[in-house]
Amino acid sequence: MTSSGLSIRLLELADMDAAARVHRAAFDHALPWLAGLHTPDEDRWFYRERMFATCTLWGAFDGQALNGVIALHDDWVEQLYVLPLAQRRGTGAALLDIAKQSTDRLQLWTFQRNARARRFYEARGFVPVEETDGSRNEEKEPDMRYLWTRADQPASAPRAGAFDDT
Template identity: 60%
Template sequence: MGSMEVRRLLLDEMDAAARVHRMTFDQRLPWLSGLHTPAEDRAFFREHVFSHCEVWGAFQGELLGFIAFRSGWLDQLYVLPAHQGSGIGSTLLGIATQRHPRLQLWTFQRNEGARAFYERHGFVAVRFTDGSENDEKEPDVLYAWRR
């Protein structure tokens, strides 16, 4: 892999982040694919992610992954499947953990890859739900991390 650029995303890169999210989500969680349209994804990124979070991306010509976080919360961390395992997620996670002494995040219980990644980085499962309170109605788990 050549040199990678990591920087804060600009608002006009919102659509690229939404595409990375959808491609990764649909490939890694196929049982949940198709719940939202690309237009709904873009609206969510515009109205929620980019308006409430710091959003950073990793580039190598194109956006390969991104992280979105705010005080106390890690809202999004997605790396294109072909680039997972190359250190991009760890690099992005490092930005959030440098800026915040405590973070929480939700992930789905069946997302074993994400769970293993967060646990390797010191996150601890603190609550399990039946999924009745999330849009996908998928059982999830709350993780917490403290510096």
């Protein structure tokens, strides 16, 4: 599938190391006060053993290089990361559109201090539905749960889910 000059495809196990690198670069760029939380080996393990085993992962490529990744599980966006140099070029929106095509509702978590991510999600129809003090996430960082529903679908009751560090 192609969008705005990007090639978007389902990721395979062989892509997980590259997905981990995209995650770390984007996370550390957006949240420098949390940089270094995990080692590169831990990131690779997380993508190979946890994300690949439990999620559907899509990647956005510019040529052969992976520039963005989205991990989906049920109606949750578990991860959405775009390399800093590829941001503001439609990569994140294209990946989010893939997720929206397959469901009537999506949820995700993002940190309250990540104003850029919050603006990105809100501009794409997500609304904040819950705020926490961060005591339930690994980073101990206050976060927000966002919900998107297809325009012709009512929002249903909140339910518990995994955290996303977008």
